[in-house]
Amino acid sequence: YCDPLMASAGHKxxxxxxxxxxxxxxxxxxxxxxxxxxxxSKQKIKEITSELSQHGQISETNVYNWFQNRRARSKRKQLxxxxxxxxxxxxxxxxxxxxxxxxxxxxxxxxxxxxxxEDLCFQNPEISSDLHFLSVMSNPNAYSGDEHLxxxxxxxxxxxxxxxxxxxxxxx
Amino acid sequence: YCDPLMASAGHKxxxxxxxxxxxxxxxxxxxxxxxxxxxxSKQKIKEITSELSQHGQISETNVYNWFQNRRARSKRKQLxxxxxxxxxxxxxxxxxxxxxxxxxxxxxxxxxxxxxxEDLCFQNPEISSDLHFLSVMSNPNAYSGDEHLxxxxxxxxxxxxxxxxxxxxxxx
DNA sequence: TATGTATGAATGAATG
DNA sequence: CATTCATTCATACATA
Numbered sequence: 001y002c003d004p005l006m007a008s009a010g011h012k013x014x015x016x017x018x019x020x021x022x023x024x025x026x027x028x029x030x031x032x033x034x035x036x037x038x039x040x041s042k043q044k045i046k047e048i049t050s051e052l053s054q055h056g057q058i059s060e061t062n063v064y065n066w067f068q069n070r071r072a073r074s075k076r077k078q079l080x081x082x083x084x085x086x087x088x089x090x091x092x093x094x095x096x097x098x099x100x101x102x103x104x105x106x107x108x109x110x111x112x113x114x115x116x117x118e119d120l121c122f123q124n125p126e127i128s129s130d131l132h133f134l135s136v137m138s139n140p141n142a143y144s145g146d147e148h149l150x151x152x153x154x155x156x157x158x159x160x161x162x163x164x165x166x167x168x169x170x171x172x
Numbered sequence: 173y174c175d176p177l178m179a180s181a182g183h184k185x186x187x188x189x190x191x192x193x194x195x196x197x198x199x200x201x202x203x204x205x206x207x208x209x210x211x212x213s214k215q216k217i218k219e220i221t222s223e224l225s226q227h228g229q230i231s232e233t234n235v236y237n238w239f240q241n242r243r244a245r246s247k248r249k250q251l252x253x254x255x256x257x258x259x260x261x262x263x264x265x266x267x268x269x270x271x272x273x274x275x276x277x278x279x280x281x282x283x284x285x286x287x288x289x290e291d292l293c294f295q296n297p298e299i300s301s302d303l304h305f306l307s308v309m310s311n312p313n314a315y316s317g318d319e320h321l322x323x324x325x326x327x328x329x330x331x332x333x334x335x336x337x338x339x340x341x342x343x344x
Numbered sequence: 345t346a347t348g349t350a351t352g353a354a355t356g357a358a359t360g
Numbered sequence: 361c362a363t364t365c366a367t368t369c370a371t372a373c374a375t376a
Contacts, residue, residue: 064340168236172214
């Protein structure tokens with residue numbers, strides 16, 4: 001293949017960084033994605049790109065890729081991203097039974113880890129990506145499709161509300 | 173036990189959010205990995221997962237990720253320019269105009285144009301309160317324009333081979 | 345306890 | 361569109 005990264009010389013010309021959607025861009029993208037329209041036509045992409053450009057640098061390719069990835073990964077839903085276990089012995093569920101069945105929406109709201117202001121890193125994907133809920137509620141067409149939530153690993157006991165899909169993007 | 177919902181206190185309970193393979197699981201995984209079988213098919217993953225399940229909680233995604241990471245990292249073990257080698261032990265950071273992020277305050281972007289506070293209006297008291305600092309430091313550089321491309325940024329930096337015109341494979 | 349390292353997971357981009 | 365690759369982020373764990 002071709003190495004898009006480092007050149008042959010071995011010295012980095014310019015540190016490339018991949019596009020990182022801003023929260024606003026994400027919100028918009030997610031909203032559009034939720035509209036049901038699958039992969040937007042090229043024309044649509046242009047429009048979207050145009051709008052998103054007002055919220056940060058972006059290209060049509062970015063938008064295109066985003067939709068492709070979004071769709072490809074929406075199947076995985078929240079898939080048992082992770083589990084927890086340390087020893088092959090007896091597992092000790094240390095979580096209280098009263099928090100088990102929290103809705104996914106709540107997961108971002110008050111389940112943030114260590115909200116100490118000192119080391120609060122505002123970069124958690126949950127926060128940025130889930131913030132769409134706020135604008136969504138004013139959107140008549142937007143149904144809270146929690147089919148595409150941030151895919152956060154749940155805490156023990158809170159994942160059973162989903163249909164544990166066994167698909168992480170691969171054929172049998 | 174601690175109630176996970178009471179995160180307000182500021183100390184994490186026992187929220188284990190990341191799968192940690194047990195020694196036994198690791199051993200098995202390594203063995204399979206060494207057997208040359210590259211990317212295990214989905215079916216294979218299921219089998220492996222199944223077996224590993226007997227040695228601790230695990231999901232197919234965990235296995236999948238493990239192999240992905242394993243391969244990616246073993247491959248990356250090939251570094252060292254024959255010509256001149258910089259020290260770089262683990263300076264995994266771009267040499268771009270990166271601001272001082274000494275603290276773990278890794279932002280979600282290093283070039284995104286300031287997520288305006290207006291766009292980040294949470295109704296959640298905890299988050300919104302901690303959000304203040306964001307509006308202050310959210311826009312450290314607003315992309316100096318030194319490395320931003322002519323109009324596309326699919327490949328930030330210097331590669332023109334990726335100038336995918338206006339077509340990323342799609343009909344109008 | 346503070347810092348560094350190892351590694352699971354998330355995701356933009358590339359390839360088939 | 362299905363998979364895979366590469367890079368990055370977050371955190372478990374080791375060390376000083």
